[in-house]
Amino acid sequence: MGKGDKKTKRGKINRGTFGTRRPRIKKKPSVETKINIDKKNIVTQ
Known part of the structure; x- marks a missing residue:
């Protein structure tokens, strides 16, 4: 169990x-x- 063990x-x-x-x-x-996503949602509505 060491570096070679997958x-x-x-x-x-x-x-x-x-x-x-x-x-x-x-x-x-x-x-x-998160703030940018919220602003985009407000603008598109």
Whole structure:
């Protein structure tokens, strides 16, 4: 269990892949984008 192991977190980091052991971190929308989206909805209505 180490860098060469496909199923471990360390192995995923070494290979540069993602999976259940090392899922991708989803970016949260920033406050600025939320404000811009709200303004667009108001203008289009």
